[in-house]
Amino acid sequence: MDLNIKINNNGHLDIGGADTCDLVEQFGTPVYVIDENRIRDNYNRFYNAFSKYYSDFKVFYACKANTNIAVLKILEEERCCIDAVSPGEVYISKKLGFSGDRILFSGNNIRNDEIEFVNGEDVILNIDSVSALKRLAESIKPNGKKISFRVNPMVGAGHHGHCITGGEMSKFGIMETEAVEIYKLAKELGFNPVGMHSHIGSGILNPEPFKLAIESTMNIAGKVHLEAGIDFEFIDFGGGVGIPYTPDENLVDLDTFAKENMALFKAKLEEFDMGQPTLYLEPGRFIVGDSSVLLVTVNSVKESYRKFIGVDAGFNTLLRPAMYDSYHHIVVANKMNEEATQKVDVAGNVCESGDLFARDRPLPDIEEGDILAILNAGAYGFTMASNYNSHPLPAEILVKDGEAFVIRKAQTFDDIFEKQSIPKHLE
Numbered sequence: 001m002d003l004n005i006k007i008n009n010n011g012h013l014d015i016g017g018a019d020t021c022d023l024v025e026q027f028g029t030p031v032y033v034i035d036e037n038r039i040r041d042n043y044n045r046f047y048n049a050f051s052k053y054y055s056d057f058k059v060f061y062a063c064k065a066n067t068n069i070a071v072l073k074i075l076e077e078e079r080c081c082i083d084a085v086s087p088g089e090v091y092i093s094k095k096l097g098f099s100g101d102r103i104l105f106s107g108n109n110i111r112n113d114e115i116e117f118v119n120g121e122d123v124i125l126n127i128d129s130v131s132a133l134k135r136l137a138e139s140i141k142p143n144g145k146k147i148s149f150r151v152n153p154m155v156g157a158g159h160h161g162h163c164i165t166g167g168e169m170s171k172f173g174i175m176e177t178e179a180v181e182i183y184k185l186a187k188e189l190g191f192n193p194v195g196m197h198s199h200i201g202s203g204i205l206n207p208e209p210f211k212l213a214i215e216s217t218m219n220i221a222g223k224v225h226l227e228a229g230i231d232f233e234f235i236d237f238g239g240g241v242g243i244p245y246t247p248d249e250n251l252v253d254l255d256t257f258a259k260e261n262m263a264l265f266k267a268k269l270e271e272f273d274m275g276q277p278t279l280y281l282e283p284g285r286f287i288v289g290d291s292s293v294l295l296v297t298v299n300s301v302k303e304s305y306r307k308f309i310g311v312d313a314g315f316n317t318l319l320r321p322a323m324y325d326s327y328h329h330i331v332v333a334n335k336m337n338e339e340a341t342q343k344v345d346v347a348g349n350v351c352e353s354g355d356l357f358a359r360d361r362p363l364p365d366i367e368e369g370d371i372l373a374i375l376n377a378g379a380y381g382f383t384m385a386s387n388y389n390s391h392p393l394p395a396e397i398l399v400k401d402g403e404a405f406v407i408r409k410a411q412t413f414d415d416i417f418e419k420q421s422i423p424k425h426l427e
């Protein structure tokens with residue numbers, strides 16, 4: 001089993017050298033806990049795996065997975081770059097010290113004022129449509145600005161239909177058939193188009209779909225190189241490398257993954273005589289996914305038509321099970337050495353029957369007051385949380401070598417309603 005689970009001498013779940021039960025005593029539940037060293041390890045494993053086979057390589061962390069500013073700061077220290085998908089992500093990355101050339105902005109359906117804002121921040125702009133290119137040319141002075149285009153390589157993959165971002169049904173990218181023209185148009189408009197980008201989906205555990213995407217993207221890039229005279233400074237194959245969520249899934253064999261994909265990449269560069277552009281990859285989930293757990297307290301055990309274990313968080317806190325039908329492994333943090341004795345449904349505290357973290361999950365005997373840890377909560381966990389049902393957002397705790405730091409305080413009720421106001425006639 002490749003899940004990131006450590007048990008300490010008390011039979012409790014350990015994270016980053018801290019006892020999760022102690023953390024709960026100190027900080028309450030629900031609470032997200034993040035292991036700093038795991039993020040550093042994941043980043044370095046990823047960087048080393050690919051740079052071994054292609055040295056001119058940069059990692060652009062897809063920060064929509066987790067934008068806690070402490071997490072971003074850790075990756076800034078590691079000299080990682082940022083893949084930003086919104087002006088807000090550009091704003092915070094700049095503020096934390098990432099220079100513009102370390103931020104790639106892949107906007108989607110953005111307004112003119114947003115284009116102007118990100119352009120003013122001097123980040124690399126990755127354009128997604130002819131319409132966006134034309135609007136960009138109208139709202140800023142092209143002045144030889146370096147840009148890239150996101151192409152649709154007509155290959156899609158991912159753990160759920162919502163996460164497949166290539167292929168005929170995808171809203172992302174420009175079509176292969178329009179690629180040459182759009183690069184020519186960009187030059188005519190006064191831009192310097194130097195990059196090509198693709199991102200096929202999320203949660204990919206084997207190299208095959210990636211190879212197809214690399215092949216397809218490189219064929220498009222080769223054609224653009226030959227027919228539009230573009231010398232690429234960088235090629236970006238996006239993110240999507242998965243992590244094991246279930247006990248029978250395995251860690252991606254990164255060495256094989258990198259070796260096979262880089263061999264293909266290099267062969268294609270040679271085939272089209274494209275020199276040695278910098279390779280960008282944009283892992284999100286891989287860097288932060290298994291660094292974190294969501295700790296919750298059992299507050300009811302209900303024998304109804306089924307057996308329900310009720311906890312003090314819901315899909316407002318961790319959306320993935322409800323949104324994507326995702327499996328998150330769950331352990332009883334204070335009873336790590338006990339065997340499963342029953343199959344139960346783990347239900348949240350949101351007023352909707354779809355609010356379940358697990359169905360028919362084998363777990364040990366559970367009583368009220370037990371602490372459950374929902375694993376792999378570091379990617380698309382907090383960043384997708386909401387105030388639905390007027391529950392405050394939980395705290396986030398960073399652990400490093402056993403020491404715990406509050407990196408986000410839990411919201412209060414007032415925080416939830418702070419931006420609202422009552423018009424005069426209702427006072």
Ligand SMILES: *Cc1c(COP(=O)(O)O)cnc(C)c1O
Nearest residue numbers: 062202203239240282283284285
């Ligand atoms: C979401 C996203 C990623 C990261 O996907 P992961 O599956 O978390 O690695 C990378 N690039 C782009 C453009 C994205 O939208």
